[in-house]
Amino acid sequence: MKVYVCGSLNYDLVTFTDRIPDAGETYRANKFETHAGGKGLNQTIAVSKLLSADQGVKVSMIGHVGDDSFAGELIEILNRNGVDTRLVTALKGVNTGVATIIVEQRTGQNRILISEGANGHTKFDENHLEVMFPPESQGEGPFYVIFQNEIPGTISAMRWLKQNRPESVIVYNPSPFKDVERGDWSLVDLLVVNEIEALQVLESGFGAAVMAEYKSKINVDFVAGYKEVAINLQSKLISGKSSSFVVITLGEKGCVFASEESQKAQFVEALRVENVIDTTGAGDTFLGGVVSQLCTNHSLRDSVAFATKASSLSIQRSGAAESIPVHSEI
Template identity: 25%
Template sequence: MKQVLDVITIGEAMAMFVAQNTGELHQVDRFIKRVAGAELNVAIGLARLGLNVSWVSRVGTDSFGQFVLDSLQQEGINREGVTMDERYPTGFQLKSKAENGTDPIVEYFRKGSAASHLSREDFTLSHFARARHLHLSGVAAGLSDSAYALLDHAASEMKREGKTISFDPNLRPVLWRSESEMREKLNRLACKADWVLPGLKEGSILTGERTPEGIAEFYLSRGVKAVIIKTGADGAWYQSQDGERGAVAALKVENVVDTVGAGDGFAVGVISALLEGKTLPQAVTRGNKIGSLAIQVQGDSEGLPTREALGEA
């Protein structure tokens, strides 16, 4: 009997080489190999909290691809939806070691990657329908026209199946032909979701609104059930179709090590809590907590906690 899934997500994973000393990337001579990818970070975080998660993608038949597969197995993530593609390589990236909480420099080598060739052929209803929730992000949406078509189709089919959907815009303007195309296509995906999780700046770019309330109203008026907006050092703002709204303060972090992955950690907290039936304020509180844990260690997913480490009652 096939495993029942809690969450299914679609995205690209890359091998990531993290600098072990500060300075310009071309001067660094020591790196640690990790796995990276926004949607994979979320999958890892949810799996560590005990949810059954499937990650759908393509990787090359190369050492990086095998490294990704090994990482999935180590984290207990279902990989039935992963295709080994003999034609195209697995992408990789270099990441600098940042100081004083500044954002690291990241250089991507992903053009023409196996994951950029994701398409509607990678959607199998029998596999997706085993999950009760679909999580999508704007990173995978921007990989290629065919990858976007897959996400759009998956959202429509899962909605038809009565599943819940979350969407994190995760803006990567460099992946898009224009800002207007990015805005139009990502808003189309967002409006198919139940829960939309933009950052304040992202929400402003996508909606033209400047306030959390304005951004929330934009999506709620288009059928989204809840909008949770990351407001940086202030924490997060939430608003629901039912009229529930409010702010949840951020947790103070004394030593910020690596800011990459904070938004993915926030998504892990919100999605896991809502799937457990917790209230929206409780979900946002967990999102803030996991986001704060993610930025205290080097690496995109290394700070994502197990259920025990989360320490909730």
């Protein structure tokens, strides 16, 4: 089994504070840290760390870094976590992507500013895709390809994969959200979104009126409303494959998921965490947990339960990639 993650690599600059300063205000922060980050890098490391060592899954990162000191540190942390980095390209005269993160320590909530740098050059044309996914890979069985929205060209790459490598299983985490043509949602086999993104996908696929209708249902019964959203997205919008899934994370409440086989959406309650330190990498840890288990033939429910435990551990630690637990901890 192979898992590829096409995405961003960022160097995170993290400031911890009691509160966010007002406009024009200077406020004393509590501490400052640096971490490896970027949704692509985080999800790659999450998949790799949350696999058990004997499962024989090859995890590869596809992306770009610059020619600064940050680049070497990011490559090193990927290699240290068992990730194949041969498809990560270093660009001359370009800075590595940087994320400036402010964490409110009392709540664990974060605010993030992205300077894309080399990530903006991670574009996919047919020649690049042929190199990354060579013809000889066909016939070896399914392989997973994970995308997010911190790099350009994700939809064109998905189109190419569906047409030329139909055995690929496309995992899409549309964050930060960008509108997608209705027909392109059918390229997705596994859609993983949070509660806000789920409504944005609804509006993109079905229009504002449908989104408003479901929002009203959510206001009446939060979990039941999102169960209906998951069923709608899975059955009417994304890939028609029998193995297509939709997972919606609901923060401290848990998550809901829907599949072709389940006939109805299911809910997995979050684990109670007393000491929330930093939620920065929770979503990426969750996605990595789901994919790490699905690609080793676990059921969707077991994969989601595993991912829930993984993300509950990650929010009790600082950083993004560094906060991700390993398989044995789960």
